[in-house]
Amino acid sequence: MRAYDFSPLYRATVGFDRVADLMDRVLTSEVNTSTYPPYNIEKTGDESYRISVAVAGFSDADLNVEQRENALIIAASKADADAEKTYLHRGIATRAFEKRFHLADHVRVSGAEHVDGMLHIDLMREVPEALKPRQIEISKGAKATKKLTKKAETVDA
Numbered sequence: 470m471r472a473y474d475f476s477p478l479y480r481a482t483v484g485f486d487r488v489a490d491l492m493d494r495v496l497t498s499e500v501n502t503s504t505y506p507p508y509n510i511e512k513t514g515d516e517s518y519r520i521s522v523a524v525a526g527f528s529d530a531d532l533n534v535e536q537r538e539n540a541l542i543i544a545a546s547k548a549d550a551d552a553e554k555t556y557l558h559r560g561i562a563t564r565a566f567e568k569r570f571h572l573a574d575h576v577r578v579s580g581a582e583h584v585d586g587m588l589h590i591d592l593m594r595e596v597p598e599a600l601k602p603r604q605i606e607i608s609k610g611a612k613a614t615k616k617l618t619k620k621a622e623t624v625d626a
Contacts, residue, residue, distance in 0.1 A: 520543075
């Protein structure tokens with residue numbers, strides 16, 4: 470197992486410790502992570518995404534989609550109604566599962582639909598107005614000096 474030192478990242482950046490933690494978590498995660506059920510992640514627009522999960526054999530009542538802080542949790546469990554059946558071959562898996570996806574800041578679930586054995590979850594990144602880039606006006610010459618002087622007088626008074 471390789472260990473990476475993220476200390477150079479901390480010298481030149483502020484507030485990226487979550488990114489380093491995420492990288493560390495990804496690099497140390499087990500190689501034997503579950504591939505069941507199969508899923509796709511696609512970018513559907515500049516600020517929108519879709520996760521599609523193959524959930525054949527599960528009804529809407531068997532599925533649970535939940536967003537907690539920066540995590541999307543998709544879970545399914547099905548009562549074993551097939552216990553009395555005898556299968557010669559059973560290739561369609563309907564075992565319980567839980568899939569977790571870590572979401573970036575300001576990403577929220579905008580909708581979910583279950584169609585033809587696929588669970589589609591739509592995600593949208595919505596950056597608050599206060600965090601969007603804004604242009605700062607730069608004052609020039611005597612005009613700027615007057616503004617600074619007025620502010621200083623107001624504070625002193």
